[in-house]
Amino acid sequence: MADEPENALSPVRSPWLPWPVRYGGSLLAVAAALGVWSLNPLMHRDPFSIFVLAVVFSARFLGFGPALFGTALSVAVIDYVAFEPHFSFSVQGSDLARLLLFVFISVLAASIARARSQAEVRADQMHERMAAIVESSEDAIYSSTRDGLISSWNQGAEKLYGYTVREALGQSVLIIVPPELAHETRFHLELLGRGERVQTYQTQRRRKDGSRVNIMLSVSPLRNRRGEVIGASAIASDITSQLRAEDALRRNEKLATAGRLTAAIAHEINNPLEAITNLLYIARRDPARADQHLEMAEREVQRIADIAQQTLGYVRDFSDARPVKVSLALEEVLQLYTLKLNSKKIQTKKEFDGACEVLGFDGELRQLFSNLIVNAADAMQEGGCLRLRVAPVHEWSGDRRTGVRVIFADNGTGILPEDRARVFEPFYTTKDSGTGLGLWLSEGIVRKHGGQIRLRSSTHPAHRGTVFSIFLPAVATTVG
Numbered sequence: 001m002a003d004e005p006e007n008a009l010s011p012v013r014s015p016w017l018p019w020p021v022r023y024g025g026s027l028l029a030v031a032a033a034l035g036v037w038s039l040n041p042l043m044h045r046d047p048f049s050i051f052v053l054a055v056v057f058s059a060r061f062l063g064f065g066p067a068l069f070g071t072a073l074s075v076a077v078i079d080y081v082a083f084e085p086h087f088s089f090s091v092q093g094s095d096l097a098r099l100l101l102f103v104f105i106s107v108l109a110a111s112i113a114r115a116r117s118q119a120e121v122r123a124d125q126m127h128e129r130m131a132a133i134v135e136s137s138e139d140a141i142y143s144s145t146r147d148g149l150i151s152s153w154n155q156g157a158e159k160l161y162g163y164t165v166r167e168a169l170g171q172s173v174l175i176i177v178p179p180e181l182a183h184e185t186r187f188h189l190e191l192l193g194r195g196e197r198v199q200t201y202q203t204q205r206r207r208k209d210g211s212r213v214n215i216m217l218s219v220s221p222l223r224n225r226r227g228e229v230i231g232a233s234a235i236a237s238d239i240t241s242q243l244r245a246e247d248a249l250r251r252n253e254k255l256a257t258a259g260r261l262t263a264a265i266a267h268e269i270n271n272p273l274e275a276i277t278n279l280l281y282i283a284r285r286d287p288a289r290a291d292q293h294l295e296m297a298e299r300e301v302q303r304i305a306d307i308a309q310q311t312l313g314y315v316r317d318f319s320d321a322r323p324v325k326v327s328l329a330l331e332e333v334l335q336l337y338t339l340k341l342n343s344k345k346i347q348t349k350k351e352f353d354g355a356c357e358v359l360g361f362d363g364e365l366r367q368l369f370s371n372l373i374v375n376a377a378d379a380m381q382e383g384g385c386l387r388l389r390v391a392p393v394h395e396w397s398g399d400r401r402t403g404v405r406v407i408f409a410d411n412g413t414g415i416l417p418e419d420r421a422r423v424f425e426p427f428y429t430t431k432d433s434g435t436g437l438g439l440w441l442s443e444g445i446v447r448k449h450g451g452q453i454r455l456r457s458s459t460h461p462a463h464r465g466t467v468f469s470i471f472l473p474a475v476a477t478t479v480g
Helices: 004-009 019-039 048-061 064-082 093-136 155-161 179-193 240-285 287-315 326-336 338-343 362-379 438-448
Strands: 140-145 150-153 198-206 212-223 229-238 322-325 347-352 357-360 385-394 402-410 452-458 465-473
Touching: 019 048, 019 064, 048 064, 048 093, 064 093, 140 155, 155 198, 155 212, 155 229, 179 198, 179 212, 179 229, 212 240, 240 287, 322 326, 322 362, 326 338, 326 347, 326 362, 326 385, 326 402, 338 362, 357 362, 357 402, 357 465, 362 385, 362 402, 362 438, 362 465, 438 452
Parallel strands: 347 385
Antiparallel strands: 140 150, 140 229, 198 212, 212 229, 322 357, 385 402, 402 465, 452 465
């Protein structure tokens, strides 16, 4: 460890070269310069240039100390051989000035050569470190030419995709791209060729055995020293485990939502069951009006069936998006929370456009509405007011898509400013109890439907409350 500072200052000095070799090398460089000077009469007019080269060589390859030694030796040789009288160490005033200038130039050249050597060595060391980091990274890191041919492939890429370095190098990047996503890769190569960067995004890739893997991919243009784009570099992270964990959380939260609905559903079913029991008893006692009583009992049975159908909407998981009447879905969810809202004497004001329809997943939209209604009810005191609105709109920004806006506005306690930025984070909650997953999952459902969710809240005593505004496009571009 004691040698590290010296090596850091003089990285050009090889640790296996002892000082006699380095200083002997400087002596040989000066001797070679003297030989060249002796054999070439043209150099007799200016003996300094060849000796400066000897000094620069010593600084470049042997170190700064040997360069100073070579400078001193060169001064002695020039004075002894080049200046008259020869073989004498007497120096005239003009020759002395020239020697001093030679010393200055030699030391300056040696310093520059040394600095350049240090910079090159540091650059090589940095390159080696970066190469080691890339090679040992768990992420798949690889590069390609502008034509999409793989030019580098680290161990992470081998592990993720199953191709060895020998198998991957020189192959098209399309070997790891599913056929239906080939157009995506070609488009990215066009962007990179123009020097544009591809933002990090979630996608799928294909392994050597044909299986699919979910990844987070970042692609950047690869440039040479002149700034010209010569290819692309990509970093891919396997997010399969992350997606599985998120899916498990979503399923658990869906079960928790169903659990919260149990009390409301039991209450809703108990009322018609009690009515059916009474109607059947009356029908037996009053045969003349039995048909009328049985007809009323049938309506109560249908009511129970409707409640069961609404409940199934929470747990059904359709693989494809289907048309959903937003007002109808929200109305049915609201009915299931009538007991909770009535127990706190919360007034509900509705503005529903029954024609509003989106292409989405009915069960997930119901879960979204359920989460926001429960949050609003929990935030309000007795006698609060919950405003619900469903209306056709155009998107605020972007492509100005047509769709539906759903608004949940309450006059509850509001959300503190420091909490607003984090309410959509998983496991973050402002309640005394809860999982902290409701709003995170709600935001994920909206994003899956290609929509947006916005939050406005105030804790000021004069106008407290929270408003969630959700935009759902009429034709959703689902994500994930």
